[in-house]
Amino acid sequence: MSSLPPQRMGPGSPSAGGTRRGPGQQGGPPRGLTPAQGALEAERRLGLPCYYAGQRVAAVVGCVACQFQINNRAVLPTCPQCGELIWAYLGTGPRPIPEGEAPATPAATASEQPGVTVQDGVSIGGNTPSVTVQEGVRLD
Numbered sequence: 001m002s003s004l005p006p007q008r009m010g011p012g013s014p015s016a017g018g019t020r021r022g023p024g025q026q027g028g029p030p031r032g033l034t035p036a037q038g039a040l041e042a043e044r045r046l047g048l049p050c051y052y053a054g055q056r057v058a059a060v061v062g063c064v065a066c067q068f069q070i071n072n073r074a075v076l077p078t079c080p081q082c083g084e085l086i087w088a089y090l091g092t093g094p095r096p097i098p099e100g101e102a103p104a105t106p107a108a109t110a111s112e113q114p115g116v117t118v119q120d121g122v123s124i125g126g127n128t129p130s131v132t133v134q135e136g137v138r139l140d
Helices: 034-047
Strands: 051-052 059-062 071-072 085-087
Touching: 034 051, 034 085
Parallel strands: none
Antiparallel strands: 051 085, 059 071, 059 085
């Protein structure tokens, strides 16, 4: 089992002196993380939205360990190839929201924040030259 990726070499792996387990019986993410914490860690590391086995999400996802890809339409399974629990979203567009999860509210823009005023044509003071914006100018 030395061909397992580093994230699957948990305390139960033979190299760590543990018992050998088959695919789908890995015992969850390494380092004692819950599946949800493992998905957040993978999301931070990969820069892609990640999900874990048991979430209901309709999307094209890939296993973070072996890159096995599926077009999922129901509850995410463990990876049939390596037993990994974490899946990365491979589609384009906004992050799909798993069933039962509340959509994240977008961050408020500066104009929506209380106490912030947006104005055009305000002098910053001093000897700052003014800036003029022109459209259709060629820089040949």
